[in-house]
Amino acid sequence: MTTATTTPNSAAKQSSGAPVIQMIGVSKWYTPEFQVLDACSTSVQKGEVVVVCGPSGSGKSTLIKCVNALEPFQQGDIFVEGVKVNDRTTNLPKLRSRIGMVFQNFELFPHLTIMENLTLAQRKVLKRGKDEADAKARKLLQRVGLSDQAPKYPGQLSGGQQQRVAIARALAMDPVAMLFDEPTSALDPEMVSEVLDVMVELAREGMTMMVVTHEMGFARKVANRVIFMDKGAIVEDVPTEEFFGSPRSERAQLFLSKILSH
Numbered sequence: 665m666t667t668a669t670t671t672p673n674s675a676a677k678q679s680s681g682a683p684v685i686q687m688i689g690v691s692k693w694y695t696p697e698f699q700v701l702d703a704c705s706t707s708v709q710k711g712e713v714v715v716v717c718g719p720s721g722s723g724k725s726t727l728i729k730c731v732n733a734l735e736p737f738q739q740g741d742i743f744v745e746g747v748k749v750n751d752r753t754t755n756l757p758k759l760r761s762r763i764g765m766v767f768q769n770f771e772l773f774p775h776l777t778i779m780e781n782l783t784l785a786q787r788k789v790l791k792r793g794k795d796e797a798d799a800k801a802r803k804l805l806q807r808v809g810l811s812d813q814a815p816k817y818p819g820q821l822s823g824g825q826q827q828r829v830a831i832a833r834a835l836a837m838d839p840v841a842m843l844f845d846e847p848t849s850a851l852d853p854e855m856v857s858e859v860l861d862v863m864v865e866l867a868r869e870g871m872t873m874m875v876v877t878h879e880m881g882f883a884r885k886v887a888n889r890v891i892f893m894d895k896g897a898i899v900e901d902v903p904t905e906e907f908f909g910s911p912r913s914e915r916a917q918l919f920l921s922k923i924l925s926h
């Protein structure tokens with residue numbers, strides 16, 4: 665792993681044109697009485713890293729799961745590279761292969777080896793041949809520092825190693841963007857940095873990322889923007905410097921002081 669410098673990636677600043685991800689007025693109800701997302705709008709440009717934070721239950725996970733249609737929503741629109749997510753004709757497997765997703769609990773297939781975890785979707789969805797899929801998997805395992813783990817099963821790896829495999833598995837699909845849903849919150853403290861290092865490197869290389877996290881050090885280091893959610897709404901969507909400089913909402917200020925005092 666290369667050591668990260670301390671300036672946010674500049675790829676986004678150079679980008680122009682259509683956003684990779686665009687959300688327009690997205691509202692979602694889990695039940696008629698419970699609205700979880702309230703008219704959320706934002707967009708993520710190519711190469712941008714956007715951190716999504718906010719109190720527990722504010723809708724962060726739900727918001728990013730809507731992007732790759734893991735959660736349906738009732739109002740508004742989401743476009744990924746101009747393709748409407750919430751359209752009945754959208755090819756969902758294809759869409760999901762374009763957007764890598766990394767979950768809190770890794771979600772690796774426990775009965776498959778690490779190598780098989782990395783090659784299954786490449787072969788089934790992208791129709792890559794065995795040699796090509798294996799070569800891609802090996803290259804990515806090397807990149808996340810796990811070359812020697814290929815024949816093992818997920819249960820034989822530490823949490824930090826499993827999460828790095830999960831990131832490699834998502835990258836194997838050559839995604840246009842990566843979504844991370846609290847990728848370090850299930851890890852023992854000593855394993856957090858090995859996963860964050862991989863994410864920092866990815867950000868530096870210009871990957872478009874939406875990251876739900878409470879890791880404010882990560883946000884400061886690589887995020888171009890911070891979104892703060894509260895009660896299902898996006899109440900802050902500002903450049904990182906501005907967020908840490910003077911959060912405008914009282915709740916964001918309270919959240920920050922709580923998180924940073926831990």
Ligand SMILES: Nc1ncnc2c1ncn2[C@@H]1O[C@H](COP(=O)(O)OP(=O)(O)OP(=O)(O)O)[C@@H](O)[C@H]1O
Nearest residue numbers: 694695700718719720721722723724725726727846
């Ligand atoms: N499938 C579901 N059915 C009903 N309610 C749900 C469902 N999933 C989540 N919720 C509720 O929706 C709200 C938002 O959940 P979500 O997981 O999106 O929040 P979050 O901001 O990511 O929270 P956390 O930081 O605790 O993970 C919470 O009140 C949660 O209990």
